[in-house]
Amino acid sequence: MKKLITLAVATAALTAGMANAATDGALDGAASSGTLDVNVTVAPMVKISGLDDITLNIDAATINSNFGSTRGLSQFCVFSNVDALGSYNVDVTSPVFGANGNPFALAGATSGTNLNVFASYYDNAAHNSVAATFQQNGGALDAMENTRGGQARATTLDCNGSDNSSLQVGVRNSEALAALADTYSSTLTVTVSVP
Structure with a gap:
């Protein structure tokens, strides 16, 4: 019996501490008003969209005219509501690992060999090869932001x-x-995540 009384007192004390913000209106002949609080929680969210496939054709003219490498670009949108900078982490992965210090490779369709490639990520559509970060296969980059270079947060x-x-x-x-000589391909996965 003593335990039952103690439990009842503890429950009453706990319930009394939880104030209900809503109020009832009074009975009136003309109007009655009540109040209620509204609370909304917006969770952190990220989304990537608009990626484009990259196709490179390398021949003698390409080798003779480029500056040491042939490159292709995919520009896309990253949404993040985490903070005013639109912060997010990014990770680029491939099922095919490169060799000789190259993070990624593409598999040949008929030769059974791989072609080493590199990838660089920049948190701005206007890619800056100097400021961009070169990715490792499965090595996440932190502190990306979708306001880089004066862009407004998406x-x-x-x-x-x-x-x-x-x-x-x-x-x-x-x-x-x-x-x-072959056609080399692989699928890169770009993952953006909440920091």
């Missing part, structure tokens, strides 16, 4: 039809010259 899931991030994939001339 407030729609598609950046209002524009882009605020870019991924460049390239093949060094030395790798292209060492490769067998």
Whole structure:
């Protein structure tokens, strides 16, 4: 019996501490007003959209005219509501690992060989190869932001039809010259996440 009384007193004390913000109106002949509080929690969210496939054709003219590598660019949108900078982490992965210090590779369709490639990520659509960060296969990059270079933080899931991030994939001339003639391919996965 003593335990029952103690439990009843503890429950009453706990219930009394939880104030109900809503109020009832008074009975009136003309009008009655009540109040209620409204609380909304917006959870952290990120989304990537608008990635484009990259196709590179490397021939003698390409090798003779580029500056050491042939590169392709995919520009896309990253939405993040985590903070005013639109902060997020990014990770680029591939099922095919590169060799000789190259983080990624593409598999040949008929030769049974791989072609080493590199990838650089920049949190702005106007890719800056100097400021971009070169990715490792499965090595996440922290502290990306979708306001880089004065861009406004994306407030729609598609950046209002524009882009605020870019991924460049390239093949060094030395790798292209060492490769067998073939079509090489792989699927890169770009994952953005809440920091």
